[in-house]
Amino acid sequence: MKVFLHYEDNENSDLHKALKITLPKSWRTGPASNLLDTFVESYNVKFQETNPLQASELHLSIREKEEQEYGSMEKAAETKFTPICNDAAVIDEFLDRSDIYICHGKGRTKGEVEAEKQAEEDERQQILKNTVACTHFGCQQRFNKGGPYPICKYHRLPPVFHETAKFWSCCPDKKAWDFEDFQKIPGCQEGTCTDIKEDGKLFLGGTDLREKSEVAKLKSIDDFNKAESAGGAEAAPVLERLRNAMFELGIDKELFDQVVDGIKREYEPSTSSEAELLTAVSQELGSKLKATMKSIAVDQLRLK
Structure with missing residues (x-):
C-alpha cells in the first residue's frame, strides 16, 4: 500500500x-x-x-x-x-x-471528536428545550418561550412542492429545485416572530395548484362515483381508492399525485376525453405496480 x-x-x-x-x-x-x-x-x-x-x-x-x-x-x-x-x-x-x-x-483523537459531538448535541437539545420556533412561513428563527419576540422576515403564504420545483405561494416567480436553495429565498413580509400556529395547510402541492387554476379535480370516492354515473371514467374511483390505500401504506398523496400527473402528460396527446385519459393512466399505473411486485418476488426467491 x-x-x-x-x-x-x-x-x-x-x-x-x-x-x-x-x-x-x-x-x-x-x-x-x-x-x-x-x-x-x-x-x-x-x-x-x-x-x-x-x-x-x-x-x-x-x-x-x-x-x-x-x-x-x-x-x-x-x-x-x-x-x-x-x-x-x-x-x-x-x-x-x-x-x-x-x-x-x-x-x-476519536474520543475527543465524539466528546465534542456529544457536547454540541447536548447544547442543541438544551436550546430546543428552552426555545420555540417562529410559526411564520420561512422565518426559521428560534426564541425563548414567552418572548421577547424578535423581528423576522417571512412569507405570507405556505410553500409549494410540485414535481421538482419548490417555491412560496406568495412569491411564485422565485423557484428553486434544491431544498437548501429554497430555504434561502428571502421572505416578502416583515413583522414580529410568533409561536401561535395558524389554521390551514403547511404546504401545497400539485392538487392545490390545479384547484387554484379552476381545473376540475374530484377528491372523494363519492365524487368519482357520481362522475361515473354521469358518464365519467370508470378508472377514476379506482385511482382514488388506490391513492387512499397507498397513503395508509406510507406513500404520500402528493407523491402519488405527482406520478399520476406524469403519466397523464404522456397520454394526453393520444386521448380524446377525460374518461379515456383516466382509463389509460389506470392501466399504465397498474402495469408499473405489477412490474414492481414481480421484481420484489424475484428478489425474495433469490434470498431463499
Whole structure:
C-alpha cells in the first residue's frame, strides 16, 4: 500500500513538500499518526532551519472537491478538507495511493471528536428545550418561550412542492429545485416572530395548484362515483381508492399525485376525453405496480 503525503499549508510554495511512502504491513492497522511523524521527520531534514514542523501541532486531512449547484445552471467547485483522527487506523481511512495533506492545527483523537459531538448535541437539545420556533412561513428563527419576540422576515403564504420545483405561494416567480436553495429565498413580509400556529395547510402541492387554476379535480370516492354515473371514467374511483390505500401504506398523496400527473402528460396527446385519459393512466399505473411486485418476488426467491 502506497500513500502520497503533501504539505501545502504555507503561502510560500518553496516550503511545500510531497512524500511518497510505501507502508509496512504493520502500519496498515496502526494509527494515522505514524504517517504524520514520518513526514515531519523527513521534512525537517531539509527545512529545519527555515520552517521546522512539530507533529504535535499538525494533523492529517483528506481533500475533497465538491460540486455545488446554484439554481439549475451554474456550478462552483469548493475544496473541503476532512481531518483524520490521530488514532484512526490507516486502513480504515485511506485507500491505496491516497493523497493525504498535512495541515496546521493540533490533531484530535476519536474520543475527543465524539466528546465534542456529544457536547454540541447536548447544547442543541438544551436550546430546543428552552426555545420555540417562529410559526411564520420561512422565518426559521428560534426564541425563548414567552418572548421577547424578535423581528423576522417571512412569507405570507405556505410553500409549494410540485414535481421538482419548490417555491412560496406568495412569491411564485422565485423557484428553486434544491431544498437548501429554497430555504434561502428571502421572505416578502416583515413583522414580529410568533409561536401561535395558524389554521390551514403547511404546504401545497400539485392538487392545490390545479384547484387554484379552476381545473376540475374530484377528491372523494363519492365524487368519482357520481362522475361515473354521469358518464365519467370508470378508472377514476379506482385511482382514488388506490391513492387512499397507498397513503395508509406510507406513500404520500402528493407523491402519488405527482406520478399520476406524469403519466397523464404522456397520454394526453393520444386521448380524446377525460374518461379515456383516466382509463389509460389506470392501466399504465397498474402495469408499473405489477412490474414492481414481480421484481420484489424475484428478489425474495433469490434470498431463499
